[in-house]
Amino acid sequence: MIIMAKDRNSLVFRLVITLFVILVINFFLPRMMPGDPFSTTSADEVGEEIIVMTEEQRLYYMEYYGLDKPVHEQFLIYLKNLMKCDLGKSIHYKMPVSNVIILHIPWTILIVLGSTLISTITGVILGTYSAQNRKRGSDRIMMTGMIAFAEVPSFLLGLILLLIFSVHLRLFPLAGAITPFAHYNGLAEQILDILYHAFLPVMTLSLAQLTGVYLLTRNTLITVTTKDYVRTARAKGLGEKTVWIRHALRNALLPVVTRVGFMIGIMMGGVVLVESVFSYPGIGVTLRSAVISRDYPLIQGILLVIAVSILVCNLLVDKIYSKLDPRVAV
Amino acid sequence: MTKKRLITLLSVLLGFLVLITAGCIDQDGAQTGTLSENNYETSQKVDVVHLTGEDYGYPQPFTIYPRGPGSSKVGMIFDSLVERDEIGIIPWLAERWDISSDGTEYTFYLRKGVSWSDGEPFTASDVKFTFDYEKEHIPISGGVEPEVMKIVDSVQVVDANTVKFVLSQPISTFIYKLARFKIIPEHIYETVTDPYSFLDPSAVTGTGPFLLDEYNKEHGTYRFVANKNFWGPNTAVEAVEFVPVSDSLIAFEQGQIDFTDISPDTLDRFTSNPDIRIIQQPAFWGYQFYFNMNKRPELGDKRIRHAFAYAIDREELMEKIGRGAGKTGQMGILPEDHIWYNPDQPAYEYDPEKAKALLEEAGWTDTDGDGIRDKDGKKLSYVLSLASGEVRIGELIKERLSKVGIDVQIKALESKSRDVNLNSGDFELGISGFGGWGQDADYLRTRYCDLSSQKENVASNALTFGYHNDTLNALGTQELRELDDEKRKEIVYKMQAVLAEDMPTIPLYYTTSYDAWHISKYDGWMNMYDHHARTHSILSYLERDGIAAKR
Numbered sequence: 001m002i003i004m005a006k007d008r009n010s011l012v013f014r015l016v017i018t019l020f021v022i023l024v025i026n027f028f029l030p031r032m033m034p035g036d037p038f039s040t041t042s043a044d045e046v047g048e049e050i051i052v053m054t055e056e057q058r059l060y061y062m063e064y065y066g067l068d069k070p071v072h073e074q075f076l077i078y079l080k081n082l083m084k085c086d087l088g089k090s091i092h093y094k095m096p097v098s099n100v101i102i103l104h105i106p107w108t109i110l111i112v113l114g115s116t117l118i119s120t121i122t123g124v125i126l127g128t129y130s131a132q133n134r135k136r137g138s139d140r141i142m143m144t145g146m147i148a149f150a151e152v153p154s155f156l157l158g159l160i161l162l163l164i165f166s167v168h169l170r171l172f173p174l175a176g177a178i179t180p181f182a183h184y185n186g187l188a189e190q191i192l193d194i195l196y197h198a199f200l201p202v203m204t205l206s207l208a209q210l211t212g213v214y215l216l217t218r219n220t221l222i223t224v225t226t227k228d229y230v231r232t233a234r235a236k237g238l239g240e241k242t243v244w245i246r247h248a249l250r251n252a253l254l255p256v257v258t259r260v261g262f263m264i265g266i267m268m269g270g271v272v273l274v275e276s277v278f279s280y281p282g283i284g285v286t287l288r289s290a291v292i293s294r295d296y297p298l299i300q301g302i303l304l305v306i307a308v309s310i311l312v313c314n315l316l317v318d319k320i321y322s323k324l325d326p327r328v329a330v
Numbered sequence: 331m332t333k334k335r336l337i338t339l340l341s342v343l344l345g346f347l348v349l350i351t352a353g354c355i356d357q358d359g360a361q362t363g364t365l366s367e368n369n370y371e372t373s374q375k376v377d378v379v380h381l382t383g384e385d386y387g388y389p390q391p392f393t394i395y396p397r398g399p400g401s402s403k404v405g406m407i408f409d410s411l412v413e414r415d416e417i418g419i420i421p422w423l424a425e426r427w428d429i430s431s432d433g434t435e436y437t438f439y440l441r442k443g444v445s446w447s448d449g450e451p452f453t454a455s456d457v458k459f460t461f462d463y464e465k466e467h468i469p470i471s472g473g474v475e476p477e478v479m480k481i482v483d484s485v486q487v488v489d490a491n492t493v494k495f496v497l498s499q500p501i502s503t504f505i506y507k508l509a510r511f512k513i514i515p516e517h518i519y520e521t522v523t524d525p526y527s528f529l530d531p532s533a534v535t536g537t538g539p540f541l542l543d544e545y546n547k548e549h550g551t552y553r554f555v556a557n558k559n560f561w562g563p564n565t566a567v568e569a570v571e572f573v574p575v576s577d578s579l580i581a582f583e584q585g586q587i588d589f590t591d592i593s594p595d596t597l598d599r600f601t602s603n604p605d606i607r608i609i610q611q612p613a614f615w616g617y618q619f620y621f622n623m624n625k626r627p628e629l630g631d632k633r634i635r636h637a638f639a640y641a642i643d644r645e646e647l648m649e650k651i652g653r654g655a656g657k658t659g660q661m662g663i664l665p666e667d668h669i670w671y672n673p674d675q676p677a678y679e680y681d682p683e684k685a686k687a688l689l690e691e692a693g694w695t696d697t698d699g700d701g702i703r704d705k706d707g708k709k710l711s712y713v714l715s716l717a718s719g720e721v722r723i724g725e726l727i728k729e730r731l732s733k734v735g736i737d738v739q740i741k742a743l744e745s746k747s748r749d750v751n752l753n754s755g756d757f758e759l760g761i762s763g764f765g766g767w768g769q770d771a772d773y774l775r776t777r778y779c780d781l782s783s784q785k786e787n788v789a790s791n792a793l794t795f796g797y798h799n800d801t802l803n804a805l806g807t808q809e810l811r812e813l814d815d816e817k818r819k820e821i822v823y824k825m826q827a828v829l830a831e832d833m834p835t836i837p838l839y840y841t842t843s844y845d846a847w848h849i850s851k852y853d854g855w856m857n858m859y860d861h862h863a864r865t866h867s868i869l870s871y872l873e874r875d876g877i878a879a880k881r
Contacts, residue, residue: 034743034747034751035746035747035749038396039749040397040746041749041762042745042752042762042763042764050397050398051401051471052764054476054477056477057476061468089527092395093387094387094388094392103547104548162576162577167584174575174577174580174586175574175575176549176574178549180383180546180571180574181544181571278576279550279574279576281548281550281574292397293397
């Protein structure tokens, strides 16, 4: 009991330290970027319109948003507000950061979770199939295809899917997360509309993640099937299905679970690009525009939320891991 | 074993099929949805124009975003005293105005019977209130710059329909500045202490031709509907909808939007369609090349700057990087499409021999044979700061300059970092691109004159570090005081002549893209005389009669 309590304390302690380091980086990194939210004078793209502020306007807004104070003072104010669960006010969106995040993060969660689910299930199924047919033609073809496929960057994949399914076949919408100005007759219609718009972004992210899961499942399964306990299981006269699912797959899934946990974090990079391609109103494009406009409070807020969700994911992975592999819990 | 393999394969296939058909079913649902919507539209004779959308903020002057075309959305709801058409300034909320002979008193006679969209009457008091309120709370868009505000001593309500602006000194651009000054309702904003977080529906109460019917921040959609009580010409479209698109060309081809701008490369796809009208935009967006004469004193020698202009092939830049859609830079700064462009100025066409001769004349020769000219141990070797999107422009310039013995190293930065370097004078040579070249020619003064009165308010893109010209300063002062448009135009012509000779910066080229729209959907698009975007003009959505009649 004593040991467990100590463990728990150290876990909490570690989390607090991690969180503090994240807070410091989140706060200072955006401010180290050149420029400030009000000093843009030239456009990023040809033809882009921007309202150029005069020096007087710039100083006025710096004061309004408290950016004229010394940085360490700003940091203390930020921490103090954070204690009150106040993430500050977005400079670009002119509304509380928490509201901006709440508005956009469900869309990202939808496509990230959706694609994690699809890529994991499909990857495990295909990986198992490949492992069972190791060194046969179908396995070789599948593996070569998958590896070649993995080299395609997710935004390019998104563009290809967009071109095929939205532009040529016109099966899916070109952009957005819902039909503009839609008024739904009931929840079912709304859910269908959301799924219809989410389909291509989810497919893009799923396909981008698929190869990793597939390869890991296949290779671990191949290693596992050479282990003594699988041989024992077979020798016991267990059915091939039972051997594969209860003995081989269960053990092979351990690294896959770990990978899925990390994948959610890694996916954030891909999400920004995929959301841009499909003009999907998620947190990725919001972060991008926050960085472009140097919206410090919003950058901090989004990075914090992402960091915390990755921490939570890792904790969950630990939990699931110990369920799958009772040895870890001890 | 084979049976099992088949089952696994089939289940995988089935999984994919389910997903794909799920998409198809939704698609059918969506299609019938739009079909019924169309039927509804025709039966009700509702004319909707669809445009490219994105979230640009709540369309009131304090909450709109500074980046992107948000200002035009503010302009759909709020009116200014005067408006701009294809020729110049036209009366709007003010029917007419008097200017005192010394140019310091502007009396505006306001239109009678104008009311706010909530039914309250619009009066002179609203104008005074807006001005005073925006002294305290600087708007993002739809205001008068603080520099101009300071010149205004007071705004006086003469009677309910007359308002007088008293200025401390004459300023020729005052009426022009008021064209962007959007009047907000006193009875609503008087109690608002923080307009930057004022997102109430009453915040978008205006006198303008449209009402905000629906705004979705999350998805970036706006729907504006005609204001039935609008005082002015009838609206030609009943509703304007801004919808998000991933690619505006494809969305245009598929009929999701009715207007788009297209690049010259894709022109061919549309020219054969008789229902699509394609018109080139005026060239009011351009790239400028900067010299920092403080950091590199030899650039203060006019001959060296001229050598740059002769050595850089601006035609080539426009052809290769602008894809032929654009106009080459004029050394008088104002582009050809500007209403006050002076055609009588030297062209400085590409002429490397002349550039070499000028450099020789200034005493710069290649003494050590490394291909770079030098003088007194100093080399004509420069760092050119630009944004990552402009690297190709930089590469071409580098190649051309190396042929005349000027060495350039390209420093590509993220655009915001480049802006910081340019603004703080931490550069030797620089390039940046920006719009607004069609605006009132007074920008020649704010950018290139270093008058003591404007020292403290560094105007944007006034990146002429170390540049000073007394003649230009005198002309600038004159131009600011001159209230007669014809005389002022003459002065602006002279300023262009001085600039073309002196060359404090080099405009490289002005880009133009093409506007394309479906004629059968809506054909009323017009261009303001000083701005390139047709969709930004409120007159584009109105019937062209009465005060908005075509000129």
